[in-house]
Amino acid sequence: GQSLEQPSEVTAVEGAIVQINCTYQTSGFYGLSWYQQHDGGAPTFLSYNGLDGLEETGRFSSFLSRSDSYGYLLLQELQMKDSASYFCAVKAGGFKTIFGAGTRLFVKA
Amino acid sequence: GAVVSQHPSRVICKSGTSVKIECRSLDFQATTMFWYRQFPKKSLMLMATSNEGSKATYEQGVEKDKFLINHASLTLSTLTVTSAHPEDSSFYICSAKGMGTDTQYFGPGTRLTVL
Numbered sequence: 001g002q003s004l005e006q007p008s009e010v011t012a013v014e015g016a017i018v019q020i021n022c023t024y025q026t027s028g029f030y031g032l033s034w035y036q037q038h039d040g041g042a043p044t045f046l047s048y049n050g051l052d053g054l055e056e057t058g059r060f061s062s063f064l065s066r067s068d069s070y071g072y073l074l075l076q077e078l079q080m081k082d083s084a085s086y087f088c089a090v091k092a093g094g095f096k097t098i099f100g101a102g103t104r105l106f107v108k109a
Numbered sequence: 110g111a112v113v114s115q116h117p118s119r120v121i122c123k124s125g126t127s128v129k130i131e132c133r134s135l136d137f138q139a140t141t142m143f144w145y146r147q148f149p150k151k152s153l154m155l156m157a158t159s160n161e162g163s164k165a166t167y168e169q170g171v172e173k174d175k176f177l178i179n180h181a182s183l184t185l186s187t188l189t190v191t192s193a194h195p196e197d198s199s200f201y202i203c204s205a206k207g208m209g210t211d212t213q214y215f216g217p218g219t220r221l222t223v224l
Binding site: 030031033035041042043044045048050087091096097098099100101102104 | 150
């Protein structure tokens with residue numbers, strides 16, 4: 001079967017750096033995306049990695065290693081508003097997007 | 110960024126009635142739209158993928174006769190939940206993407222409650 005694994009919860013303090021890992025096992029791989037979702041809201045796109053390496057967008061960075069079937073989202077200078085759920089998603093075979101179960105990030109003052 | 114709207118944002122209906130949810134891409138042409146269902150504190154479950162002018166492709170286990178999807182134009186897709194039952198109560202989210210891009214832009218979601 002196809003699966004994505006990410007931690008269920010992460011807690012960090014304001015101003016810190018946090019890394020959310022995602023490992024995947026899918027039939028086919030075309031790219032890894034990250035989405036943020038606040039409670040009661042819809043997901044918003046954060047980043048996309050189609051090739052190995054690091055993509056940086058402001059305070060957020062995302063990394064991909066296709067040989068390890070692994071990626072991570074790095075959030076720097078954490079703010080309280082970053083408290084949300086973060087989903088990794090793989091564009092797999094048949095161009096189907098599969099979402100991970102999500103990681104709830106709690107940012108403490 | 111691209112904007113996707115959904116209407117209604119909330120709907121409460123009686124068991125046995127049908128409910129239509131609209132998803133619109135406001136500032137780009139959405140060649141592909143996706144419909145997801147999300148249970149509380151759970152991940153998104155893809156229900157179906159629709160390409161403009163074509164029949165939707167449903168995921169395994171999703172009843173196509175119950176969840177009717179229409180994508181008649183490059184800016185509008187609709188999901189109709191037919192003969193809704195309490196177990197259909199959920200958060201339904203659409204997303205849209207344009208040609209040549211992998212980025213999906215999500216609508217704000219529709220919370221359906223079936224009494």
